[in-house]
Amino acid sequence: MSRPEHQAPPEIVYGGDEAAKYTGNSRIAAIQAEMAARAVELLNLPEGYPGYILDVGCGSGLSGEVLEEEGHVWVGFDIAPAMLEVALEQEATGDLFLQDAGQGMAFRPGTFDGCISISVLQWLCNADKTSHHPKARLTRFFSTLYSSLRRGARAIFQFYPENDDQVQLIMGCAVRCGFEGGLVVDYPNSKKAKKFYLCLFAGQEVNGVKQQLPAALGEDEEGEPNETGVQYTSKKRNDSRIRSNKRKPSKDKNWVLKKKEQLRAKGDKTASDSKFTARKRRPKF
Amino acid sequence: MRLITHNMLQCHVKGCNANNFPLELQEVVLEQEEAELNEDFLRNMLGKIEYEALVATCLKLDINDLPAAMPADAAYNDEFLQILHRVILETHIKSGKMVCPNCQHIYAIRDGIPNMLLAEHEV
Ligand SMILES: C[S@@+](CC[C@H](N)C(=O)[O-])C[C@H]1O[C@@H](n2cnc3c(N)ncnc32)[C@H](O)[C@@H]1O
Numbered sequence: 001m002s003r004p005e006h007q008a009p010p011e012i013v014y015g016g017d018e019a020a021k022y023t024g025n026s027r028i029a030a031i032q033a034e035m036a037a038r039a040v041e042l043l044n045l046p047e048g049y050p051g052y053i054l055d056v057g058c059g060s061g062l063s064g065e066v067l068e069e070e071g072h073v074w075v076g077f078d079i080a081p082a083m084l085e086v087a088l089e090q091e092a093t094g095d096l097f098l099q100d101a102g103q104g105m106a107f108r109p110g111t112f113d114g115c116i117s118i119s120v121l122q123w124l125c126n127a128d129k130t131s132h133h134p135k136a137r138l139t140r141f142f143s144t145l146y147s148s149l150r151r152g153a154r155a156i157f158q159f160y161p162e163n164d165d166q167v168q169l170i171m172g173c174a175v176r177c178g179f180e181g182g183l184v185v186d187y188p189n190s191k192k193a194k195k196f197y198l199c200l201f202a203g204q205e206v207n208g209v210k211q212q213l214p215a216a217l218g219e220d221e222e223g224e225p226n227e228t229g230v231q232y233t234s235k236k237r238n239d240s241r242i243r244s245n246k247r248k249p250s251k252d253k254n255w256v257l258k259k260k261e262q263l264r265a266k267g268d269k270t271a272s273d274s275k276f277t278a279r280k281r282r283p284k285f
Numbered sequence: 286m287r288l289i290t291h292n293m294l295q296c297h298v299k300g301c302n303a304n305n306f307p308l309e310l311q312e313v314v315l316e317q318e319e320a321e322l323n324e325d326f327l328r329n330m331l332g333k334i335e336y337e338a339l340v341a342t343c344l345k346l347d348i349n350d351l352p353a354a355m356p357a358d359a360a361y362n363d364e365f366l367q368i369l370h371r372v373i374l375e376t377h378i379k380s381g382k383m384v385c386p387n388c389q390h391i392y393a394i395r396d397g398i399p400n401m402l403l404a405e406h407e408v
């Protein structure tokens with residue numbers, strides 16, 4: 001199977017119908033959520049601390065949903081308009097931007113308490129245009145990311161490196177931009193569960209405790225992890241009750257959409273459906 | 286985009302390094318959307334907010350609720366935190382543009398999403 005980043009630029013690969021297909025695929029959604037949860041765990045934020053978190057290559061918001069469930073406020077950007085459109089349809093709670101990671105970021109110094117990025121970084125090693133130089137793009141990305149993080153904050157990238165050279169290229173650029181850290185490989189002996197997490201520290205914590213590279217999962221295990229799936233220490237994970245207990249408006253979106261459909265069928269005028277349909281609003285000040 | 290996030294943005298055009306904050310909001314359409322109050326989050330953000338810029342931005346949008354200066358006891362001033370919450374976390378910019386005060390670059394906002402893409406010569 002050829003790697004998606006070799007097929008076409010990301011805004012094409014994740015363009016049009018692909019964005020909706022990607023997001024609607026429950027297997028993909030589950031895997032992305034699982035990796036996002038592991039990334040959030042690796043951020044190592046204090047228990048119960050509601051952070052302001054950046055999601056690089058947020059796509060349709062699958063990873064953002066995990067941030068939201070963990071009580072964080074998130075900001076995400078993606079280069080593919082179609083993915084962002086799906087994020088809007090899904091009522092993603094984060095602030096979204098149309099942005100190319102390789103062009104760097106526009107956030108003030110010290111803005112974020114952490115950054116996660118799920119299945120994106122390998123894209124930055126590509127040259128999709130003649131003006132693209134992977135090393136320059138990675139450097140611009142990491143240097144602006146470094147400054148946008150508060151000192152001691154972490155950036156966790158789950159990614160699919162193509163080969164060792166790519167890992168060296170990425171780590172070299174990150175280190176030259178001031179980051180410390182390294183690569184954590186979960187379930188290194190498993191074909192399916194093996195996952196790469198680049199863990200970067202934007203400097204050391206102010207309180208002087210030196211940051212250590214987190215331990216990988218399943219390092220001593222042979223072969224595949226057991227069937228119950230990959231285990232995380234984070235308590236909120238996999239608790240479907242929490243998910244379903246989320247406050248639901250009495251007349252939820254589906255109710256409103258159905259009602260509007262009925263009205264339209266009768267020929268009544270009704271507002272077009274959008275992200276804001278059935279959301280509570282308050283008058284402007 | 287919520288106003289909190291606008292307060293964190295500066296221009297990122299190549300070479301535009303001074304006087305590039307805050308991006309000036311023009312022709313914006315706002316919408317209020319209720320969100321759960323999270324005092325801990327607000328406390329966490331107090332030190333990051335450029336308060337003067339926030340107040341100035343709000344005044345231009347006819348949002349006059351914020352006190353001119355951040356109260357000294359802001360972190361535990363319930364009334365202030367509630368106003369702050371409403372302004373920075375419940376006020377969304379749905380459309381309009383952001384203009385850099387230095388290089389005049391225009392970042393368009395559509396469907397609540399700012400377009401931060403740069404032309405090749407701006408990178
Ligand atoms: C496999 S998807 C992952 C999306 C999301 N993080 C998730 O877990 O579902 C990869 C995403 O990376 C985005 N991407 C690729 N290159 C990018 C770049 N240079 N800047 C921003 N986003 C990029 C793509 O548009 C796509 O949405």
Ligand SMILES: [Zn+2]
Nearest residue numbers: 296301385388
């Ligand atoms: Zn500028």
